[in-house]
Amino acid sequence: MPKLRAETHQPVSVADAPELVLVQPEAERRRGLPRPLRRAIGPVLLVALWHVLSVTGVLPPTVLAGPATVLSSAASLWATGELQAAILASLGRAASGLAIGGTIGISLAVISGLFRLGEDLVDSTMQMLRTVPNIALIPLFIIWFGIGEAPKVALIALATAFPLYLNVYAGIRNVDQTLVEAARTLGLSRPAMIRHVILPGALPNALVGLRYSLGVAWLALVFGEQVNATAGVGYLMNNAREFFQTDVIVVCLVVYALLGLIVDFIVRLLERLLLAWRPAFSGA
Template identity: 80%
Template sequence: MTGPVLLVLAWHAASETGVLPPEVLAGPSTVISSAAGLITTGDLQAAMITSLGRALFGLALGGTIGVTLAVLSGLSRLGEDLIDSPIQMMRTVPSVALIPLLIIWFGIGEAPKVALIALGTAFPLYLNVYAGIRNVDLSLIEAGRALGLSRAALIRHVVLPGALPNALVGLRYSLGIAWLALVFGEQINATAGIGYLMANAREFFQTDVIVVCLVVYALLGLAVDFIVRTLERIFLSWRPAFSGT
C-alpha cells in the first residue's frame, strides 16, 4: 500500500502547488467531491450496476463458449483438428478491430457491447483450459484406467479437476480483458454505464469525473479478481503451493 499512498500524496501536492493544472487533471480533493456528488444523486451506483452487468454477461457468454470449445478440443484429437487451428487464427485478430462489424451485425444497442466482451474473454479461457486438459499428469490417467474408471468418470474425476488450476488462471485473464473490452464497448453509443458518464465528462472537460470513472473501473475489476482468488483458495486447497519467502 505504500506505493499507491505516495502516488496520491504526490498527486495532491502537484495539484495544490499548481504544477498539475486542474484542466489537465483534477486534484484528489476535487475527485473525491465529485464522487460524493455522483453517489448522492445515485448516478454512480446506477452506472456501476449497468457496467457490471454488461461485463459479467459478456464474460459468462464468452466463458461458456471458450470452455466448451476447449473441452471438445482438449479431449478429442478430432476436436483439436476441427477447432484449435481456427481458434488460433481468430485470437490474433484484435477484438477492438471488430467493432465496425459488430455494429453492422448487431446495431448500436447492448448486443455489440456484450459481443465485444464475449469475444475478448473467450480466448484466454480456451487457451488455458485446453492447456490444462492436455497437461494433466499421464500417470493419473493410467491410474484411473487401472482402477476401471469409464471414459466419462475419468474425465469427471481426473481430467477436469487437473485442468481446474489453469481454468482459474484463464478466468483471471479473462476478467482483465472483460474490463478493457467494456471500456471500448461503452463508447458505442452508450446511454448508461460508466463509459456513458466518461463520455459526458469528456464533452465538458470534467477531468474529475473521468478520474472517478477510471477508479470505479479499477475497483470493480479488483473486487471481481478478489472473488476469483477466493475461489482458487477454496477449490485448490488440496494443491500445495509456494507462498513466498
C-alpha cells in the same frame, strides 16, 4: 549359549521428559506488517504524490484534478444516483459478455482438449481468430447487431472467450500422464476419469484464464461503452470528456479499477477454496 539379561525400565517422570519446542516457520518469524497493509502501501504513496503535485500546482486542474476534487465529484455523483446506475449498467454488460464468452470458450476448450478430432476441428480455427484485434470488429458488430446493447455484449464475449479457451485447453493437455495411466489401471471409466482426474487437474489453469478474462472484460467494456452508450461508466466518461471534466473522468477510471480489483479478489477466494488440495509456493 549366552544368557539373556532382562532389562528393567525405570518410569520416567514428567520433569525428566524433554521439553517440546514449537518450531515457527522462517516466513512467519520474518513477518512484520500484515499483508493487507503492505499491499496498501503502494497505492497510498501514489495518492499522496498525486495530492502533493496537485497542491503545489505541478498538476493543474485542467490537466488532472486533485484527489480532493475527485472525491467531491464522486460524492456528488453518488448523491444524485448517477454513479450507482452507471456501475450497475456496466456490471450487467460485463457479466452478460463474460457468461456468453466463458461458456463458448470453456466448451470449445473441453471438446478440443479431450478429443483429438475436436482438436483438429476447433483448435486451428480458434488460434486463427484470436489473432484478429477485437476492436477492429466493432464496425461489423454495429452492422450486425445495431447500436444497442448487443454489440457491446458481443465485444466482451469475444474478448473473454479466447483467454479461457487457451488456459482450459492447456490445463487439460498438461494433466500428468501418470495420473491418467493410474486411473486406467484402477479401472475408472472415461467419464469418471474426466471428472475425477482431468478436470481437477485443469482447474488451476482454468482459474488463471478466468482472472485474465475478467481483466480483458473491463478493457473490452471501456471500448464497448464508447459505441452510442446511454448508460454506464463509459457514458459518464464520454460526457465528462466533452465538458473537460477531468475529475469525473478520474472517478470513472477509479471505478473501473475498483471493480477489477473486487472481481480479482473474488477469483482469489475461489482459488483458495477450490485448490485447497494443491500445495503451492506462496513466496519467500
